[in-house]
Amino acid sequence: MSEFLSILSFAFSVTGPIFVILALGIILARMGMITDAFIDAGSKLVFNVTLPALLFITISKTDIEHIANFSLIGYGLVATLAVYVLLEFVATFFIDPPQDRGVVIQGAFRANMGIIGLAYCTNAYNEIGLAAASIYLGPVTILFNVLAVVTLNRSLNKHRSVAGTLLDIARNPLILGIVLAIPVAWSHLQLPSILLQSGEYFAQMTLPLALLCTGASLSMKALRADSRNAIIASIGKLLMVPFIITLGGYWLGFRDMDLGILFLMTSAPTAASSYIMVRTMSGNAVLAANIIALTTVGSILVASIGVALLRHQGLM
Numbered sequence: 001m002s003e004f005l006s007i008l009s010f011a012f013s014v015t016g017p018i019f020v021i022l023a024l025g026i027i028l029a030r031m032g033m034i035t036d037a038f039i040d041a042g043s044k045l046v047f048n049v050t051l052p053a054l055l056f057i058t059i060s061k062t063d064i065e066h067i068a069n070f071s072l073i074g075y076g077l078v079a080t081l082a083v084y085v086l087l088e089f090v091a092t093f094f095i096d097p098p099q100d101r102g103v104v105i106q107g108a109f110r111a112n113m114g115i116i117g118l119a120y121c122t123n124a125y126n127e128i129g130l131a132a133a134s135i136y137l138g139p140v141t142i143l144f145n146v147l148a149v150v151t152l153n154r155s156l157n158k159h160r161s162v163a164g165t166l167l168d169i170a171r172n173p174l175i176l177g178i179v180l181a182i183p184v185a186w187s188h189l190q191l192p193s194i195l196l197q198s199g200e201y202f203a204q205m206t207l208p209l210a211l212l213c214t215g216a217s218l219s220m221k222a223l224r225a226d227s228r229n230a231i232i233a234s235i236g237k238l239l240m241v242p243f244i245i246t247l248g249g250y251w252l253g254f255r256d257m258d259l260g261i262l263f264l265m266t267s268a269p270t271a272a273s274s275y276i277m278v279r280t281m282s283g284n285a286v287l288a289a290n291i292i293a294l295t296t297v298g299s300i301l302v303a304s305i306g307v308a309l310l311r312h313q314g315l316m
Contacts, residue, residue, distance in 0.1 A: 008308060010307065010308075010311050011304045011305075011307040011308040011311065012304060013123060013124075014120055014123045014124045014264070014303065014304070014307050015120070015123075015300050015303050015304045015307070017119075017123060018116065018119050018120070018123070018211060018300065019300045021207075021208060021211040021212060021215065022211055022214060022215035022218070022296070022300075023215060024212065024215065025211065025212040025213065025214060025215020025216040025217075025218075026215045026216060026218060028212070028216060029215070029216035029217075034212065034213075034216040038213075038216075039213045039216050039217050042209050042210075042212070042213040043210075043213050043217075043272070045209070046115070046206060046209055046210045046213065047173060047174075048173050049173075049202060050202045050203065050205055050206040050209065050210075051114055051115070051173070051174060051177070051206050051210065052173040052174055052176060052177030053177065053199045053202035053203050053206070054118075054134075054177075054202070054203035054206045054207075055134050055137070055138075055174060055177040055178050055181065056177040056178075056180060056181040056199065057181075057196065057199040057200060057203045058127070058130050058131050058134050058181075058203070059131065059134050059135060059178060059181035059182060059184075059185055060181040060184040060185050060189075060191060061131075061185070061196075062131040062134075062135070062185050063185070064135070064182070064185045064186055067128065067131050067132050067135065068132070068135045069132065069136075069258055072136060072249075072254060072258050072261070072262070073135070073136055073139055073140070075248070075249060075252060075254070075262075076136060076139070076140050076245075076262065076265075077139055077140060077143055079244070079245045079248055079249070080109065080140060080143055080144070080147070080245075081143065081147070082244075083109055083240075083241050083244055083245065084105070084109050084147050084151070086244075087104075087105045087108050087109055087236060088101075088105060088151065090236075091104055091105050094232060095229055095232065098155060099155050099156055099157075099283070099284070100155070100229055100283075100284050100287055101151070101154075101155040102151040102152040102153075102154060102155030102156060102283065103152070103155070103229075103233075103278050103283050103284050103287050103288050103291070104229050104232060104233040104236075104287070104291070105151045105155075105233075106147075106148045106151055106152060106270075106274050106277070106278070106288075107230075107233035107234075107236075107237060107270045107274060107287075107288060107291035107292070107295070108233045108236030108237045108240070108241060108270075109144070109147065109236075109237070109241055110144045110147075110148055110270060110271045110273075110274050111144075111237070111241075111265060111266055111267075111268040111269070111270065111271060112268045112269050112270060112271040112272060112296075113133075113137050113140065113141065113265045113268050113271075114137060114141065114174055114271075115206075115207065115210040115211065115214065115268075115272075116211075116214075116268040116269055116296075116299065117133065117137070117264060117265040117268035118130060118133055118134065118137070118207070119207050119211065120264035120265075120267070120268065120303060121133035121260075121261055121264050121265065122207070124260055124264060124307070124316070125257050125260065125261075128257070129257060129260075129261065132257065132258075132261055133261050133264075133265060134178065135178075136261060136265065137174070137178070137265075138174075138175060138178035138179070140265075141172075141174060141175065142169055142175060144271070145168070145169050145172070146169070148274065148277055149277075152277065152278065152281050152283060153281075155283075156281055156282070156283050214272065214296065217272075218293050218296060218297070227290065229287055230287055230290035230291050230294055231294070233270070233287075233291045233294075233295075234291060234294040234295050234298060237269065237270055237291070237295045238267065238269075238295055238298045238299060238302045239302065241266055242263055242266040242267040242302070242306065245262055245263075245266045246259065246262050246263040246266065246306075246310075249262045250315065255315060255316075256315070256316060257316070259310065259315050259316055260307075260310065260315075260316035263303075263306055263307070263310060263316070264303065264307075267299060267302055267303045267306055268299060268303075269292065269295035269296040269298070269299040270291050270292045270295045270296075271292075272292055274288055274291070274292065275288040275289050275292055
């Protein structure tokens with residue numbers, strides 16, 4: 001009984017704080033204390049300033065030689081690509097109309113690793129988990145962006161140059177924060193204390209502000225005509241993708257924090273940026289919003305159960 005309670009306590013220590021802040025965001029939005037203007041400004045601040053600062057500060061202080069696991073990163077890239085191909089195949093048979101297939105596929109594989117995923121890893125493994133997950137985040141995020149453009153172009157019959165896609169990736173603030181931090185970490189460069197402390201202030205506000213904005217922007221009322229496709233995408237995101245990638249990682253010998261990072265990052269809900277991309281490309285933005293809402297709510301439950309099971313088996 002005590003072992004069961006210990007496992008349950010650990011699981012909720014990972015997901016509980018995130019649920020509380022998401023719920024607080026919903027409550028404050030309903031009370032009118034968080035407005036649409038606040039959500040818009042807060043989201044832009046997180047994406048362009050505080051989250052890049054968090055990634056830069058975390059990685060720059062990391063001993064990359066001991067923290068970075070290039071085998072884990074390589075597996076994450078290969079597994080993400082394999083899951084994407086599988087989703088493309090499955091969507092051909094189950095998703096109608098055809099122009100919605102790219103929206104569903106993107107919603108199923110593109111995880112909100114930069115906010116929810118990092119928050120899960122931080123709660124589970126403290127700063128060392130945040131550092132390892134931040135390094136994993138960079139290459140996989142680049143692949144997410146490329147695959148999202150490919151699948152949306154195919155389903156919407158849009159044509160966008162490879163150069164344009166690569167330019168968007170190169171200008172992504174999260175990627176810039178990671179790329180700039182790596183040489184600092186490799187060279188063990190000591191940054192000025194005033195820069196570090198200022199960066200820490202921004203970094204510390206990232207996850208609370210991001211989670212508040214995420215919770216406040218949730219709207220289950222939006223679920224209507226596209227609920228079937230949204231449910232299919234959510235099942236793929238919350239069950240199929242984490243199970244396949246985590247099981248593959250287990251078979252390849254990943255254990256403890258490495259396996260935990262694989263599960264926690266893949267069990268994060270659909271990335272909010274997927275909605276922006278669909279809307280920009282004139283796709284089914286309502287469906288994209290529905291997928292984000294469903295997976296954000298469902299991720300808390302799925303992650304809690306998954307963490308408890310992995311902990312019970314002594315795998316994380």
